[in-house]
Amino acid sequence: MKAAVLNEIPGELEITEVGIDKPGPREVLIQTSAAGLCHSDLHFMEGLYPYMTPAVLGHESAGVVEAVGSDVTYVKPGDHVITCLSVFCGHCSYCTEGRPSICSGKDLECNRGPDEAPRLTIDGAPAWQFLNLSSFAEQMLVHEHAIVKIREDMPLDRASLIGCGVMTGVGAVFRTARVEPGETVAVFGAGGIGLAAVQAARIAGAGRIIAVDMLDTKLETARQMGATDTVNAADTDAVLSIHEMTSGGVHKSFEAVGLKQTTEQAFQSLRNGGTATVIGMIPLGTNIEIHGVDFLMEKKIQGSNMGSNQFRTDMPRLVDMYLDGRLMLDEMVSARISLEEINQGFQAMKSGSVTRSVITFN
Ligand SMILES: [Zn+2]
Ligand SMILES: [Zn+2]
Structure with missing residues (x-):
């Protein structure tokens, strides 16, 4: 063959x-x-x-x-x-x-x-x-x-x-993070996995669904699939925009790129008590930095393997x-x-x- x-x-x-x-x-x-x-x-x-x-x-x-x-x-x-x-x-x-x-x-x-x-x-x-x-x-x-x-x-x-891609993005929302109806969601990365996460957030009944990417074409697709808001991180501070849109951060954020920077931004975009779920494959040897004080406000970060x-x-x-x-x-x-x-x-x-x-x- x-x-x-x-x-x-x-x-x-x-x-x-x-x-x-x-x-x-x-x-x-x-x-x-x-x-x-x-x-x-x-x-x-x-x-x-x-x-x-x-x-x-x-x-x-x-x-x-x-x-x-x-x-x-x-x-x-x-x-x-x-x-x-x-x-x-x-x-x-x-x-x-x-x-x-x-x-x-x-x-x-x-x-x-x-x-x-x-x-x-x-x-x-x-x-x-x-x-x-x-x-x-x-x-x-x-x-x-x-x-x-x-x-x-x-x-x-x-x-x-x-x-792979759809199961991974959808599963991160349904199974790993268990998004509840009405919760606010941010998804970093609007490739195949990010779009699947956006769709799952829509199906789960999430409230505001904010898609973040650097390409307007991908953000447009994200809107078609259920994103209520989009942020182009090429020209905007994504974390600041998300905090402004949601008056203090989202309940659940998802990292679907696999980079240190977007992982840290996903965590920084949370409201108190929120949970960041890392779906992307971060290159071996990369460490993630987050402020320890954020744990006092019960912010969480977790991995997701194949959703x-x-x-x-x-x-x-x-x-x-x-x-x-x-x-x-x-x-x-x-x-x-x-x-x-x-x-x-x-x-x-x-x-x-x-x-x-x-x-x-x-
Ligand atoms: Zn794959
Ligand atoms: Zn086994």
Whole structure:
């Protein structure tokens, strides 16, 4: 099969012939229908986070089950699925506490061991599977706990977005921060994840929803998706504007960029008792500075991993919300591209001109 491979870091992706094994007992072979280009892929390509090479990148996808292993009863060939990097073992302390997105057992239990044949190979040598998925490929071989079955009337290109960016932004609002009706919200960053957070705040019934970005085009999209107010931080002090608009700060703020400065601004934008949730991937080695005195007024800051998802529950709900018109996904797909156009897709992402490019197969 064809796949996009990262051979050196930093580096671009190369379309390469990659071998894929048959499903083991608890594995599922999937025909990839669509794969979104996510900022996290770019972080690894640029070396902001380490990874092994050669690796088949990609982790935001949907497809159709082609074959299942001998012990798999959850899906059968022909089923439509969304993949999720939050593969869960099902019985570690995090899984049993209801926090499967931070499962500690997945690396040992949901991967093949060193003595087993690798899932992916290049010229017979092992290739790394990125985040247990490797979606930039015509097929994926994954553990059965890395997929969720969905309705067949859901278009698979839009379903793929739910697999990472949408789940991450929406989950941060619904699950990590638990935004309540009427609460004021600020979202820093109006890319794919930030827009998903804006939408979730609207669906949750938030009061004022303030989107912050440096590009007016992105802020305009944020308005279409539910932002009641926007701040262009290129020419305005975002923290000051938010405090003025809300007479003292927001209940809940979200950082969807992955930078020290925006993380600190998200915290500074809170009213007393408010909570800042950091969704973005802050580069390794970066420390965040906040004023200790703010804790006296019960301001909080917390992380969110993939929206604290329970994806087998959450993703079918998001599919329903798309199909009943509440979750806007059509507007988030700015380009449909081929696998061969993947590097141009990442260039477009860097320029800030797109919300999401989606690779469609066949
Ligand atoms: Zn992602
Ligand atoms: Zn677990």
